[in-house]
Structures are given as C-alpha cells and as structure tokens.
Amino acid sequence: MEVIVPADEEEDARAGTSARVTTFTPASLRELIDPVRALGEVVVDRLQALGLERAHIGCELAAQMQPASYLSMNLHHGALRTLWQKELPCIVASGADALLATASARKTGDELGKLRLGCEIAGLAYRSSVNAIYPGATEQTVAGAILQEYRNALQGKPVRREEAYFFCMSGPNASHADAAYARTRHRTIESGDVVMVHCNSATDGMWSDITRTFVVGEESTAYKKVKAAVTSATHAALEVIRPGALGKEVDRAAREVMEQAGYGGNFTHATGHGVGFAAANPNGLPRIHPCSEDRLEEGMTFNIEPAAYFKNEWGYRRCDVVAVTADGAEVLTPF
Amino acid sequence: MEVIVPADEEEDARAGTSARVTTFTPASLRELIDPVRALGEVVVDRLQALGLERAHIGCELAAQMQPASYLSMNLHHGALRTLWQKELPCIVASGADALLATASARKTGDELGKLRLGCEIAGLAYRSSVNAIYPGATEQTVAGAILQEYRNALQGKPVRREEAYFFCMSGPNASHADAAYARTRHRTIESGDVVMVHCNSATDGMWSDITRTFVVGEESTAYKKVKAAVTSATHAALEVIRPGALGKEVDRAAREVMEQAGYGGNFTHATGHGVGFAAANPNGLPRIHPCSEDRLEEGMTFNIEPAAYFKNEWGYRRCDVVAVTADGAEVLTPF
Numbered sequence: 001m002e003v004i005v006p007a008d009e010e011e012d013a014r015a016g017t018s019a020r021v022t023t024f025t026p027a028s029l030r031e032l033i034d035p036v037r038a039l040g041e042v043v044v045d046r047l048q049a050l051g052l053e054r055a056h057i058g059c060e061l062a063a064q065m066q067p068a069s070y071l072s073m074n075l076h077h078g079a080l081r082t083l084w085q086k087e088l089p090c091i092v093a094s095g096a097d098a099l100l101a102t103a104s105a106r107k108t109g110d111e112l113g114k115l116r117l118g119c120e121i122a123g124l125a126y127r128s129s130v131n132a133i134y135p136g137a138t139e140q141t142v143a144g145a146i147l148q149e150y151r152n153a154l155q156g157k158p159v160r161r162e163e164a165y166f167f168c169m170s171g172p173n174a175s176h177a178d179a180a181y182a183r184t185r186h187r188t189i190e191s192g193d194v195v196m197v198h199c200n201s202a203t204d205g206m207w208s209d210i211t212r213t214f215v216v217g218e219e220s221t222a223y224k225k226v227k228a229a230v231t232s233a234t235h236a237a238l239e240v241i242r243p244g245a246l247g248k249e250v251d252r253a254a255r256e257v258m259e260q261a262g263y264g265g266n267f268t269h270a271t272g273h274g275v276g277f278a279a280a281n282p283n284g285l286p287r288i289h290p291c292s293e294d295r296l297e298e299g300m301t302f303n304i305e306p307a308a309y310f311k312n313e314w315g316y317r318r319c320d321v322v323a324v325t326a327d328g329a330e331v332l333t334p335f
Numbered sequence: 336m337e338v339i340v341p342a343d344e345e346e347d348a349r350a351g352t353s354a355r356v357t358t359f360t361p362a363s364l365r366e367l368i369d370p371v372r373a374l375g376e377v378v379v380d381r382l383q384a385l386g387l388e389r390a391h392i393g394c395e396l397a398a399q400m401q402p403a404s405y406l407s408m409n410l411h412h413g414a415l416r417t418l419w420q421k422e423l424p425c426i427v428a429s430g431a432d433a434l435l436a437t438a439s440a441r442k443t444g445d446e447l448g449k450l451r452l453g454c455e456i457a458g459l460a461y462r463s464s465v466n467a468i469y470p471g472a473t474e475q476t477v478a479g480a481i482l483q484e485y486r487n488a489l490q491g492k493p494v495r496r497e498e499a500y501f502f503c504m505s506g507p508n509a510s511h512a513d514a515a516y517a518r519t520r521h522r523t524i525e526s527g528d529v530v531m532v533h534c535n536s537a538t539d540g541m542w543s544d545i546t547r548t549f550v551v552g553e554e555s556t557a558y559k560k561v562k563a564a565v566t567s568a569t570h571a572a573l574e575v576i577r578p579g580a581l582g583k584e585v586d587r588a589a590r591e592v593m594e595q596a597g598y599g600g601n602f603t604h605a606t607g608h609g610v611g612f613a614a615a616n617p618n619g620l621p622r623i624h625p626c627s628e629d630r631l632e633e634g635m636t637f638n639i640e641p642a643a644y645f646k647n648e649w650g651y652r653r654c655d656v657v658a659v660t661a662d663g664a665e666v667l668t669p670f
Contacts, residue, residue: 071498072613
C-alpha cells in the first residue's frame with residue numbers, strides 16, 4: 001500500500017503499515033501554494049507512474065462521518081478529483097464508500113489491540129470519577145479532571161498519537177444525552193444528582209465510545225431500578241452476539257428487557273453502532289438498530305448502549321465497547 | 336437568513352442571528368435513515384417553496400479548512416448536491432468559495448466581540464502557566480493544567496458554546512512547532528527548557544490562535560536575544576497594519592527585523608493568516624505572507640506570529656491575534 005501525506009506527517013506515516021510513503025509540501029515562503037494543487041501534482045505523478053490506459057479509482061463520494069483529526073481539517077470536497085480528472089481523463093472516480101465501510105467494520109488483530117488498549121486507559125481514567133464528582137463541582141471541572149487522569153494513565157503506554165474527549169452531563173442535562181452530540185455545560189453538581197460521563201478517545205486512530213453513570217450520594221429506588229434494567233439489557237445483548245447474528249436481534253434482546261422493565265419509551269436510540277475508525281458514527285457498521293439486517297462477523301467492533309432518558313429530569317446510560325469473537329462477544333470495557 | 340439544522344441543534348440555532356430555523360431529523364427507531372436524504376428532503380422542500388424557475392446556488396465546492404465542530408463530523412462531500420440536483424435540475428450549484436472567504440475575513444462588531452472575549456479568557460488561562468510549568472511536569476500535564484484553568488476562567492462568561500485546545504511543546508519539540516499542526520507529547524520538562532504553549536479556542540464559533548513561550552529557570556543569552564527580536568518583529572508588524580496595507584508589507588516589516596537580528600533562516604513560516612471562523616487555516620484571508628497582495632480592511636482579524644526555530648534544539652514563537660481598526664491595529668491578546 002502507498003500513502004501520500006503532507007511532509008509534516010511523514011514520521012507518523014512511516015510508523016504505520018504502508019509499504020510506500022510519498023510526501024508533498026503544502027506551504028512555502030517563496031509562493032502562495034494551493035494545497036490541493038500541491039497534493040494533486042503528486043497524485044497525478046503517481047497515477048502516471050502506474051502506466052494505466054484506463055482505470056476506475058475507488059473514492060469516498062458519499063456522505064460519511066469523519067473523526068476530527070485535529071482542531072481544523074483540510075477538506076478537499078471534490079477539488080482533488082476535479083484536478084486529477086483534468087490531467088488524466090481516462091481515470092474514472094467510482095464510489096467505494098460501501099466497500100470501505102464494510103471492510104473497516106471488521107478489525108485486524110492489530111487494530112483490535114489498539115482499541116483494547118484505548119478502552120483500558122479510559123477505564124483507568126474512569127476510576128478517578130469517584131474523586132472528581134462531588135456537590136459543588138461543575139460539569140466542566142469533572143470532565144477536565146477525568147481527562148487529566150486519562151492523560152496521566154497514558155504515560156508510558158505504547159501510543160504514538162492520542163486524542164480524548166470526556167463529557168459530563170448532570171441532572172436534567174443527562175436526560176438530553178440522547179442527542180446527536182454530547183456536551184459539557186457549566187452546571188454545578190448537587191447532592192443526589194445523577195451524573196453521566198461520556199468518553200470518545202482514540203489511540204493511534206482507533207476510537208472508543210464509552211459511558212458510565214454515577215450518582216452523588218445515595219442511590220434512589222428509581223435509580224436502582226433503571227440501573228438494574230440497563231445492566232440486564234447489556235447482558236441480554238451480549239448473550240445474542242456471535243458471528244451470524246443480525247444487528248436487529250441484538251437490539252431486540254436489549255430493548256425487550258427495557259420494555260419489560262417499563263422503560264421502552266425512555267430508550268430513545270438504537271442499542272449500538274460500529275465503533276473503531278469513526279468516532280461516534282450512529283450509522284457505523286454493524287448497526288445495532290431495530291431495523292438492521294447487518295450480520296455480525298468475527299472482528300467487528302461496536303458499542304452496546306442501553307439507556308433510559310427522563311426528559312428534563314435525569315438519564316442513565318451504560319455504553320460498552322464489544323468485539324465479536326469466534327463464538328460470542330469480548331467486552332473491551334470490563335469496568 | 337435561514338438555516339437548516341438537525342433537530343438536536345435547534346436551541347443553538349435559535350440563539351443565533353438567523354431569521355428562520357428549519358430542522359430535520361437524521362435518526363429514528365422506526366427506520367434506518369440516510370442522514371443526507373433526511374436533510375435533502377427539507378432542502379428540496381425549501382427550494383421548491385421559493386418557486387424558482389431557474390437559479391444558481393452558491394456552494395462551497397473548493398477545498399477548505401473547516402474547524403472541527405465535534406469529535407466527529409458528518410461530511411456531505413457532494414451527496415447533498417447530487418440529491419437536490421436530481422429533484423430540481425433547474426438549480427445549478429455554483430462555487431461561492433471566494434465570495435464566502437472574502438466576506439468572512441471582515442468581522443462584524445458582534446463577531447469581533449466574541450473573539451475579543453475568547454482571547455481574554457485564554458489570557459486568564461495563560462496566567463496559570465507559571466504554576467503549571469516546572470521541572471518534572473510533562474507536556475501533557477502542562478497542557479491539561481492550562482486547559483483546566485481555561486475552563487475555570489469560562490465560568491460565568493457569556494459563552495454558549497466553547498471549544499479549547501492547548502498544546503505544550505518543550506525543548507527540541509518546540510523547534511518543530513512550525514509544522515502544520517501542534518502536538519503535545521509525553522516529554523518531561525527539565526530545568527532550562529524552553530516551553531511553548533499554543534492555544535486555539537473558540538467562543539461561540541470564533542476561533543483564537545495564540546502562542547506564548549516560557550523558559551524554566553534562567554533565561555539564557557541566546558533566549559533573551561531571540562525574545563527581543565520576536566518582540567521587535569511584532570511591534571514592527573503592528574506599525575504597518577492599517578486599512579489599505581498589503582499582507583506582504585506586514586510580513587516584510589516583521590521579517591526584516593528577524594533577518595537583521597540574524598534569524599531570517601529560522602523564521603520558516605509566514606508572519607500570519609486570517610483567524611476567526613477557521614481555526615488554524617494558513618490560507619485564511621488576509622494572508623500575511625511574503626507574496627500576499629491581500630489588502631487589509633477594517634474589521635479583518637488575523638494573527639501575527641514571528642518565531643525562530645532551531646531544529647532539534649529549541650524554538651520561540653509569540654502569536655497574537657489582531658484586528659484592523661479604522662487607522663491601525665487592535666491587539667486582542669495584550670498579555
């Protein structure tokens with residue numbers, strides 16, 4: 001395999017598994033360079049070197065969820081394709097979206113190892129929750145303290161590149177945690193509050209997706225009942241996971257428990273979705289959704305996140321990362 | 336103006352300045368929804384409501400730097416356009432990239448206020464550097480501690496939505512801080528180290544771009560000399576900034592100081608680039624680059640970041656955010 005990367009990323013690219021690394025320089029003091037043109041020239045060179053008379057090149061043409069690689073991302077839209085097609089009209093861009101989505105749903109042993117390590121480090125960070133969450137703390141300080149613990153836990157671990165996001169949603173804010181994105185606010189935590197801590201972290205490109213819920217002080221009867229239902233729903237889902245099972249069967253197992261406990265209407269989202277290359281993609285394969293015909297295969301990784309949301313009051317979610325094994329499921333977040 | 340947003344973002348959209356907010360629902364338990372189709376249907380509806388017989392719609396078609404709005408971003412590529420063009424072939428997508436880039440280079444008073452506030456909060460966080468940086472601390476703990484201080488400083492400030500990234504690069508790592516992206520590593524800080532702390536933070540969508548450099552212990556003669564040159568280069572650039580000045584004139588003023596001090600070869604990047612809507616876009620308008628003919632206008636915001644990098648040894652950068660006023664420059668980072 002060959003990758004073409006900006007010169008500043010050469011070191012990381014060489015640490016990867018690509019056989020050949022080609023670089024380009026997107027900036028210079030001597031001229032104002034168009035970064036797409038700088039990349040395009042190298043792409044055209046490499047394509048010409050292949051000596052193709054006619055070819056289809058698989059491209060990502062459809063919409064997709066892309067994890068943020070940095071605080072700012074250089075998006076090409078169609079500019080790169082337009083440029084190369086002008087130079088090499090015999091080469092056609094074909095959508096390879098479905099192919100790539102399917103291929104990336106199953107993880108190699110190396111990828112699984114990175115995800116397992118990432119989950120383990122997140123688990124160490126979650127241990128600090130007991131100290132970080134107290135009456136008078138704010139969601140911001142809780143999320144910050146656990147993130148700092150995550151950074152501490154990273155020390156000495158074999159991780160070249162990491163990113164981590166911890167979110168804290170407390171009291172009524174946790175009841176809205178079924179929204180498309182998690183969000184830490186300034187709310188001050190009070191005694192008796194239910195507090196959700198959500199984590200998306202990446203270790204060398206493999207993203208985790210984890211939630212744990214805590215209570216400040218005594219667990220109420222309602223809290224205990226919901227917690228028991230969610231725990232049972234997770235176990236029910238795990239029982240069904242094995243190669244050949246369908247996404248909707250796993251969803252059904254978890255949802256049935258929640259419905260029987262009286263929380264069917266509070267479990268407002270799917271039981272899970274693929275995790276790994278894409279951080280927090282609700283349409284990642286395999287989809288663990290009531291309508292999903294996605295068939296589980298060994299090496300697939302996804303989350304199991306049964307939950308109950310009581311609008312404007314509180315919410316409870318437990319989100320685990322699991323991998324499909326030869327005959328069942330491995331929980332990568334056993335904490 | 337009208338915006339079309341996912342239902343989960345309605346509250347934020349209504350807090351903005353758009354006259355009309357239309358929402359769409361990208362997920363459901365009853366079916367597996369294609370989010371582009373969900374959005375596309377609303378877009379087609381709204382376009383049909385305009386009763387146009389023929390139209391050109393300005394779109395972002397070229398490459399661009401996009402700030403990360405969350406840990407994962409839903410990128411449409413061309414999918415949305417393809418969908419609407421099938422339904423409404425009379426409506427043509429035209430590239431509006433240059434128009435939007437030019438319009439967003441000048442900030443309104445409201446936007447400038449948000450950026451000023453963001454810089455002020457970052458300044459409060461930088462105050463904690465003196466406590467966060469000490470021999471034995473790691474780059475990770477330094478960046479984490481200052482980020483936590485930033486979160487504390489945010490409390491009570493009129494900011495609806497914030498994001499903040501602090502990076503720490505120490506010793507030889509600071510000598511590579513001219514790369515396309517900043518990166519906090521695990522290096523342990525030693526006595527005598529030069530330590531660079533870089534910040535990109537967003538307050539309600541307006542991004543700052545700030546760097547300060549510190550030394551652990553005594554300032555060496557070499558350090559004092561570089562610091563003096565960079566400080567003079569900043570002042571020289573500020574002297575030139577006013578409506579009508581060209582980007583290359585501002586760059587020249589700063590670069591001349593660095594060259595005369597003997598650091599011309601160590602100042603490896605442009606003096607600055609537009610900041611505000613795009614976090615860390617080296618091609619943001621106005622470009623403060625040796626070849627830039629971009630003409631400054633009142634309300635434009637950019638950074639001024641003279642620096643000297645001594646490869647594999649150390650580096651010094653001071654990056655300020657400035658706004659063009661009626662007759663000069665306002666420094667938004669006067670700390």
